Amino acid sequence: MQTSSDIKKIIKDSLFTGLISLALFGPIVGLKTSSKGEGLFVTPHIGIVVLLVAACITGRFLIGLNSLRKKEINFIAKITSSISRYMDNKGKHVAITGVMFAIVFPFLPFTDRYVLDVSIMILTYIMLGWGLNIVVGLAGLLDLGYVAFYAVGAYSYALIATTFGWSFWVCLPLAGLFAGFFGILLGFPVLRLRGDYLAIVTLGFGEIIRIILINWYEVTNGPDGITGIPRPSFFGLEFKKFPDEGVDSFHTFFNLEYSTMHRIIFLYYLILVLALITNYFTLRIRKLPVGRAWEALREDEIACKSLGVNPTNTKLTAFAIGATFGGFAGAFFATRQAFVSPESFTFIESAIIVAIVVLGGMGSQTGVVLAAIFLIGITEIFRDLEQYRMIAFGGAMVLIMIFKPKGILANRKPTVTLKDHIK
Amino acid sequence: MEYFIQQLINGITLGSIYGLIAIGYTMVYGIIGMINFAHGDIFMIGAFIALIAFILFGLTGIALPIILFLVLLISMLFTACYGWSVEKLAYKPLRGSFRLAPLISALGMSIVLQNYVQVAQGARVKPLQPLITGGLEFFKDSEFVVTVSYLQIFIVFLTIILMSMFTGLITKTDLGRAQRACEQDRTMTSLLGINVDRTISITFILGSSLASVAGMMFVLYYGVIDFYIGFLAGVKAFTAAVLGGIGSLPGAMLGGLLIGLIETMWSGYISIEYKDVAAFSVLIITLIFFPTGFLGKPDIEKV
Amino acid sequence: MNKNLLKVENLTMKFGGLTAIDDLSFSANNNEITSIIGPNGAGKTTVFNCLTGFYKPTAGEMLLNRNDEIVALKKFTDYKIAQKAKVARTFQNIRLFPAMSVLENLLVAQHNELMVASGYSIFGILNLKRYRDKEKGAIEKAKYWLDIIGLTNRADDNAGDLPYGDQRKLEIVRAMCIEPRLLCLDEPAAGLNPKESSELNKLLEFIKNDKKTGILLIEHDMSVVMGISDHVVVLNYGKKIFQGSPTETRNSKAVIEAYLGVDE
Numbered sequence: 001m002q003t004s005s006d007i008k009k010i011i012k013d014s015l016f017t018g019l020i021s022l023a024l025f026g027p028i029v030g031l032k033t034s035s036k037g038e039g040l041f042v043t044p045h046i047g048i049v050v051l052l053v054a055a056c057i058t059g060r061f062l063i064g065l066n067s068l069r070k071k072e073i074n075f076i077a078k079i080t081s082s083i084s085r086y087m088d089n090k091g092k093h094v095a096i097t098g099v100m101f102a103i104v105f106p107f108l109p110f111t112d113r114y115v116l117d118v119s120i121m122i123l124t125y126i127m128l129g130w131g132l133n134i135v136v137g138l139a140g141l142l143d144l145g146y147v148a149f150y151a152v153g154a155y156s157y158a159l160i161a162t163t164f165g166w167s168f169w170v171c172l173p174l175a176g177l178f179a180g181f182f183g184i185l186l187g188f189p190v191l192r193l194r195g196d197y198l199a200i201v202t203l204g205f206g207e208i209i210r211i212i213l214i215n216w217y218e219v220t221n222g223p224d225g226i227t228g229i230p231r232p233s234f235f236g237l238e239f240k241k242f243p244d245e246g247v248d249s250f251h252t253f254f255n256l257e258y259s260t261m262h263r264i265i266f267l268y269y270l271i272l273v274l275a276l277i278t279n280y281f282t283l284r285i286r287k288l289p290v291g292r293a294w295e296a297l298r299e300d301e302i303a304c305k306s307l308g309v310n311p312t313n314t315k316l317t318a319f320a321i322g323a324t325f326g327g328f329a330g331a332f333f334a335t336r337q338a339f340v341s342p343e344s345f346t347f348i349e350s351a352i353i354v355a356i357v358v359l360g361g362m363g364s365q366t367g368v369v370l371a372a373i374f375l376i377g378i379t380e381i382f383r384d385l386e387q388y389r390m391i392a393f394g395g396a397m398v399l400i401m402i403f404k405p406k407g408i409l410a411n412r413k414p415t416v417t418l419k420d421h422i423k
Numbered sequence: 424m425e426y427f428i429q430q431l432i433n434g435i436t437l438g439s440i441y442g443l444i445a446i447g448y449t450m451v452y453g454i455i456g457m458i459n460f461a462h463g464d465i466f467m468i469g470a471f472i473a474l475i476a477f478i479l480f481g482l483t484g485i486a487l488p489i490i491l492f493l494v495l496l497i498s499m500l501f502t503a504c505y506g507w508s509v510e511k512l513a514y515k516p517l518r519g520s521f522r523l524a525p526l527i528s529a530l531g532m533s534i535v536l537q538n539y540v541q542v543a544q545g546a547r548v549k550p551l552q553p554l555i556t557g558g559l560e561f562f563k564d565s566e567f568v569v570t571v572s573y574l575q576i577f578i579v580f581l582t583i584i585l586m587s588m589f590t591g592l593i594t595k596t597d598l599g600r601a602q603r604a605c606e607q608d609r610t611m612t613s614l615l616g617i618n619v620d621r622t623i624s625i626t627f628i629l630g631s632s633l634a635s636v637a638g639m640m641f642v643l644y645y646g647v648i649d650f651y652i653g654f655l656a657g658v659k660a661f662t663a664a665v666l667g668g669i670g671s672l673p674g675a676m677l678g679g680l681l682i683g684l685i686e687t688m689w690s691g692y693i694s695i696e697y698k699d700v701a702a703f704s705v706l707i708i709t710l711i712f713f714p715t716g717f718l719g720k721p722d723i724e725k726v
Numbered sequence: 727m728n729k730n731l732l733k734v735e736n737l738t739m740k741f742g743g744l745t746a747i748d749d750l751s752f753s754a755n756n757n758e759i760t761s762i763i764g765p766n767g768a769g770k771t772t773v774f775n776c777l778t779g780f781y782k783p784t785a786g787e788m789l790l791n792r793n794d795e796i797v798a799l800k801k802f803t804d805y806k807i808a809q810k811a812k813v814a815r816t817f818q819n820i821r822l823f824p825a826m827s828v829l830e831n832l833l834v835a836q837h838n839e840l841m842v843a844s845g846y847s848i849f850g851i852l853n854l855k856r857y858r859d860k861e862k863g864a865i866e867k868a869k870y871w872l873d874i875i876g877l878t879n880r881a882d883d884n885a886g887d888l889p890y891g892d893q894r895k896l897e898i899v900r901a902m903c904i905e906p907r908l909l910c911l912d913e914p915a916a917g918l919n920p921k922e923s924s925e926l927n928k929l930l931e932f933i934k935n936d937k938k939t940g941i942l943l944i945e946h947d948m949s950v951v952m953g954i955s956d957h958v959v960v961l962n963y964g965k966k967i968f969q970g971s972p973t974e975t976r977n978s979k980a981v982i983e984a985y986l987g988v989d990e
Contacts, residue, residue: 023504028468029543031475040549042478142523189711195522196458197710200661204703207658215696289833289840290847296823296834303821306778307835308809308904347654351530358527387546390538397531402516405524414827418872418881421865 010064014057021056025049087366091413095366102272106265116264120271120336122376124329127275129356129368130282131325136354137363138282138291139318140298141191142199145206146353148186149323151213151345153179153330158226158340159219168232172331179327180320187319191312206350213342225341231263232270232335239263267336274332278325279365285321287415294318295363355397361407371407425567430691431684436575436644438683439582443637444660445667445675446589447506447630453606453670454626455518460529461509462634463657464536469502469635470648471540474551477642487554491577498639499632505536506631507624515620533653540650548649551642578640585636586676589629593672602626606670655699659686662706681705730791731756731940732777732908737786739772739964746772748964750786754908754957759934759941761951763975764961765985770944771818773961774910777942778815779807792907809838814906816897818913824886828877828896831885832868835903840864871899875929891922895929902933908940909933915947923947927954952976960984 030049033040087094105111105119128150135143157175160166190201213220220226231239234250241258243249251258285291293314296304301311334340356375360367378396382389400407444466451459476494485493513528558572593599601622604612613619641656642648663682667674682702689701732754739747747769754760762770775781777788779802788799790811802811823831833840841847843860872878875895880888885896894914901909911930915923931954933939945951951958951972958975960968962984968975975981 020504020508023501024508027472027475027501028540031479033475033478033544033549035547039552040474040478042475136523142526190707193710196452196526197665199458199526200658200665201707201710203658204662204706208700208703211697211700284853285847288844288847289837290844292826292830292834293837295826295830299823299825300821302780303817303823304834305805306808306815306817306821307837307900308805308807309834309837310805310809348534351534355527355530358523362523387538387542391535391542394531394534394536394538398513398528398535401520401524401528401531402513405517405520412825414830414882416829416833416861416865417827418829418865418869418878421862421869 006068010061010068013064014061017060018053018057021053022049025052083370091366098366098369099276106268113261113264116261116268118376118380120264120268122372123268123271123275124333125353125356125372125376126369127271127278127329127332128326128353129360129372130275130278130365131322131329132353132357133360133363133365133368134282134285134294134325135318135322136357137368138286138298139294139315140362141315141318142195143202143319143322144199144347144350144354145202145204145209146322146326147345147347147349148202148206148209149179149183149326150330150333150349151209151342152182152323153327154334154340154345155213155220155226155330156327157331157334158229161229161335162226165230168230168335172328175331175334176324176327179330180324182327183320183323184316186323187316191315191319203347203350206345206347210342210345210347213345220342223342225339225343227339229334229338229340231338232266234266239266267332271332271336274328278328281325282365290314290317292415352393359397359400359407363412364407367407425562425565425569426691428561429567429569430687432569432571432575433691434684434687435680436578436683437687438680439579440637440640440644440679441656441660441663441682442676442679443582443585443633443640444656445663445679446672447634448661449664449667449669449672449675450602450626450630452664454602454623455514455525457514457525458529458661459514459630460526460657461513461532461536462630463655463660464533464540464653465502465506465509465631466634466638466641466656466660467648467650467653468505468536468540469498469631469638470642470652471544471549471638471650472501472635473498473639473642474549474648477551477554490554494639495636498635502635502638503628503631506627506634509536510624510627515623533657537650537653544650546650548647550647553646554643574643578644581636581640582676585633589633590672592629598622598625659699659702662702665706666709729755729757731758732791732942733787733789734773734777735787735789737773737776737788738784739769739776739781740784746964747776747783750961750964750966752959752966752969754940754942756791756940757934757938758956759930759943759954760957760959761943761945761955761972762959762961763945763951764967767963768961769964770961771912772964774815774912774942774944777807777908778813778910779804790908808904808906812905812907813910814901814904814908815910816894816901816912816914818916820890820893820897822885822893822897822900825884827882828872828885828888829865829868829881831896831900832871832903833864835900836864836867838904867903871902874932875899891918891925894918894922894926898929898933902937902939906939908942910942910944912944913946914943915945915950918947920949923950924953926950930954 026049029052030045031042032045033042106116111119128146132143132146135141135146153175156178157171160171160174161168186202186205190198193201214223216222233239236247237250237253238244238247239250239262241249249258250262256262286295293304293309296309297311297314304311333344352375356368356371359375360369360371375393375396379389379393382392444462447462447465448459451457451462473494476497477490480490480493509532513532514525517525517528555572555574555577558570558575561569561571593602601612601617602625604615604617605619605622609619641652659682660679663678664675665678666681667676667678682705685701685705686698690698730753734753735751737747737750738745750769750773762773764770772781776783777799779799782803783800790797790799790813792812797811799807799811799813807813823834826834840860844857845854869878869881872881875892877888877892877896880892885893888896898911898914915926918926927950930941930943934941943951943955955972958968958970958972959966960975960978960981967980967984968978970978
């Protein structure tokens, strides 16, 4: 029931919001600094400030009205709950359909070069999300420096491939192992730290790796990066218009017109396979004692210790395996771009991957897929709007956390049931 | 020797700036147990507001000391609004939620603030003409002349004043008591009639104000800012807070000075490219041996 | 076989200036339920924490008789107590894994054998028969305990969804899944109604008799203490003030004074 004093309060709140938004937007948006010769001068932009303030006041007013209703309309929670329910019932079907769709995707009519590139990017993030899911989602370890393993994988692939010229299928596992080794190296001293401290230390480690990559000219070539990384081949067939001496070309072997799409489609399937291997591995290991121990550690470490579970080894395993998959993804990245530089491995990447895992619902594999598509999709839709897309991205992170803190698909299914056992 | 003294002076100055930012981190962590990832960007916004105010006041003929004072107040006021708003929008709804939720929200907020400033003010770096120039010189006859600039004196002096006011606020006033009570047991505090929401909001406002002062100092000291300074300064300041023992105010300032000194000494004697690595490495090493920092209270877990 | 299971000698635990346990000595026997009682703050949970490796005692020895081999518990820290010394415990505030199912909780307790059987996950990943069989065995053991406490039909529900009394029972049988020599229960009857308390008594007697496990019990609920204890140790201000059978304890002047105070 709306009383006049309720309305008055809402109006007061809205005006207060207006005042605050004036303080927020007034200086930063309203007084833009621009260069003139040596110094800066300030140009007023009153119009846009007025618009923003008015929008805030109106928005606050509407929210206030909404809260007066008998039942608040929480749109986001409604949508995510129905997705959750649907997934609970039809989870397996959705997953299989999804995979089939992904398999035929490159041959669908609307899939052009741009769409395929975006899909490759989304799949890379999905793989990274699945990798980090082991660390953050299953074991509950706050890793904010996952990009470090991505970088180690990419750079070690680049260095091995350009120095020794071995094939993709040799360099990839080596890159992964290298990253996994780094995971153990880093994990060993820091995994006993409490949650938030672990977060900042892993963040620091990610930054250390990036700074080393920029400055260690002799090995990493500094900001210029490493170029000329050999592109992958289809079991010996190169994807070139004019192949090298003694090597056959893909398009001539299969009697097709040369097209760059061949290589792109091959890369697409490559990352699809890598991601699916990550997924399969995770699904299997969840059912094993070590996977259960990860989740138990996340729930209550003290109880785990009282049951004889070795927390340090268990955490280290999660960390190292997560790092290895990050390394594999890095190797793929290196061969796809044919070029690596420190710019691709900033903290923002770690933040994006963590966001994907948490938004998707800790530990939920399908959630990671949905979250990756959603978040990367947002940045692509807004691509034309340049920096606004990052504002949208950050805003999405905040909003989803507020309305669904447990993530989109937070319902967990037990890894083993008595029902299945008795059958 | 003279070179060392110069680095010492530089380090203390830089450390004061980090310390002021670190206090904001440690207070928020103490009272609601979360790392406010957006705090570094609040510092950045403080720097921008100070910059704009300096430019505008520079057009008038007002004397420099008055300008400094006015910019200080203005920057604190507007930046406090940002700190308050971020808490209300992104953190308050998540109080009581599981541990990672406010962290992700803070990350999102940090991304929003950085890009918001980038869009609104442009991506280019923003320079400011030096306003406080000159200084004192020592050891004029030796090979290396040690300079203590008036600006450095101003920064350290202002920091000392703020720290004293602050410590007085925390230990002697009702607000300070309420804050310390909230840190220990929020539920009980609210049951005793203290407005916990307001105490938390004020904590954010205070932290943001100090960060804005650091921002103003940064603009004056380095003469150039951009929308990205918040990230690095923020992480280092949080490192400082952890070093000094998270939750401890004197620890935050101590940690800040330490980080400032380490960074300056490293740049001065070893290499300037890897100076950021130095700060992070110190953090990692410290946490391995002192998991709760130098002045932090050791965690005896109640089983 | 030697009857003595646990011998605590001159145990002292100091936290800075505070002495929580002062020169405490007592013993517990195999196939017996020994209760540790005392007013709040007497140091009972601290004793447990020392026994189970969460605190390192300032002084003293805790000797466990493990199949006629004497083991000093002081050497084992946190998880090794359960893994190697085979001492299990429950907690004052129930510590289950709430988001995992009842069955999963019991499987985590069997982690170490399952890890070995899974070849540290290698056999597991390859889904080899030897692992599958071991896992089946583990589930059977879990089912066995669930049948005893009547929770078989809730095996696949989340542990956090169970009512309080059932959570308590689950925590106890979870501890039993590591096949301990000594089971330490911290106020298991707290918050239980009379019916649940008597069910608890039955469970503990079953464990004592059928499983040949020694039980150490911290309790305030006298119906449980008097009902099933073979032996009672009374603490006050970190010191032992009495030790004897339940009847002796009930009649002891020192104990009555400690709990009820002395007439001025």
